[in-house]
Amino acid sequence: MSYSNMHKASIAPMMQYTDMHDRYLLRLISKKVFLYTEMVTTGAILYGKCFHQLEFNKEEHPVAIQLGGSDVDDLVKSAKIAEDYGYDEINLNVGCPSDRVQKGRFGACLMLEPDHVAECLNAMQTNVKVPVTIKCRLGVDHHEDYEFLYNFVNIVQNAGIKHFIIHARNGILKGLSPRQNRHIPPLKYDYVYQLKKDFPNLNITINGGIKTIDECKEHLKYVDGVMIGRAAYENPFLIKDIDTELYGIESNVNSKKSILNQYLDYVEDKLQEGHDLSRMMKHLFGLSRGDKFAKTFRIKILEVIKKESLGQHRKELEDLLIY
Numbered sequence: 001m002s003y004s005n006m007h008k009a010s011i012a013p014m015m016q017y018t019d020m021h022d023r024y025l026l027r028l029i030s031k032k033v034f035l036y037t038e039m040v041t042t043g044a045i046l047y048g049k050c051f052h053q054l055e056f057n058k059e060e061h062p063v064a065i066q067l068g069g070s071d072v073d074d075l076v077k078s079a080k081i082a083e084d085y086g087y088d089e090i091n092l093n094v095g096c097p098s099d100r101v102q103k104g105r106f107g108a109c110l111m112l113e114p115d116h117v118a119e120c121l122n123a124m125q126t127n128v129k130v131p132v133t134i135k136c137r138l139g140v141d142h143h144e145d146y147e148f149l150y151n152f153v154n155i156v157q158n159a160g161i162k163h164f165i166i167h168a169r170n171g172i173l174k175g176l177s178p179r180q181n182r183h184i185p186p187l188k189y190d191y192v193y194q195l196k197k198d199f200p201n202l203n204i205t206i207n208g209g210i211k212t213i214d215e216c217k218e219h220l221k222y223v224d225g226v227m228i229g230r231a232a233y234e235n236p237f238l239i240k241d242i243d244t245e246l247y248g249i250e251s252n253v254n255s256k257k258s259i260l261n262q263y264l265d266y267v268e269d270k271l272q273e274g275h276d277l278s279r280m281m282k283h284l285f286g287l288s289r290g291d292k293f294a295k296t297f298r299i300k301i302l303e304v305i306k307k308e309s310l311g312q313h314r315k316e317l318e319d320l321l322i323y
């Protein structure tokens, strides 16, 4: 399968959400969707004791790690470690607008330093064999014109980077929280479509506000890939049709109950390895989305988390899903 075909649909990196357990759940539902980790900082990899942040299940492939950082050497070292761990792609976060991240001079504020971003990515790509990619915004603060984005992408692509994931809104560095930065700056899909026209050889993935498979299909008329974040977390079963509708392959997923059971088998195994029950169970909240007993299902999950035991609740949870 070609590179762009593999990246037709992906799940957005989301801190506290797309951990290894959530990714396992999503992989049960779609065999094809491309997965991304939460952002992992170079500091955590090189100087922290956070090696568990690099852990993933072999079933997750294809899976990319997203790095946060801006020091060339640290990014190169982290990229090499991630490659040795077996990740299929290394992505650099140039889109996070949080204060903490700005203080570390990484995330969205790096859009103001395209030459430095190009240097980082080039050094990373020279040192690893897997593809190095970037996830960025349209611009930051008052830089709202298309030329800003064009100039940024032009400089970075000259450094040899071929795949850009664009969250189709600006990042506001001062005055908006990360949460507000995900819905207040307006979405400008036309900028991303124009980018694909101006750089037809680049692989362009569009992200931001995509909620349905039909919307994915519409975007795919103009760009190479779609990336879905919140909608897939809030309703993981949404991605059920990705394999058939976007990749044209058979999907053997037909019921939420079977996904639940496979995931709970996984949870039981991981509990033996010392993983935290609440971290694993919380990803199930969205599975009952739209169902008659959705609220009761969520309350039952909270009960399991509170009691710190899955035990006899497995069957009760299954019975609360309608199919």
Ligand SMILES: Cc1cc2nc3c(=O)[nH]c(=O)nc-3n(C[C@H](O)[C@H](O)[C@H](O)COP(=O)(O)O)c2cc1C
Pocket: 012, 013, 014, 015, 016, 017, 038, 039, 066, 093, 094, 095, 096, 135, 167, 182, 207, 208, 209, 210, 227, 228, 229, 230, 231
């Ligand atoms: C809880 C949460 C955490 C996020 N963490 C990250 C992150 O670690 N790295 C990143 O590039 N974007 C992060 N994002 C932004 C998403 O990747 C995505 O760009 C954004 O949510 C827009 O896509 P959506 O409308 O499909 O959710 C996060 C978003 C949410 C909701």
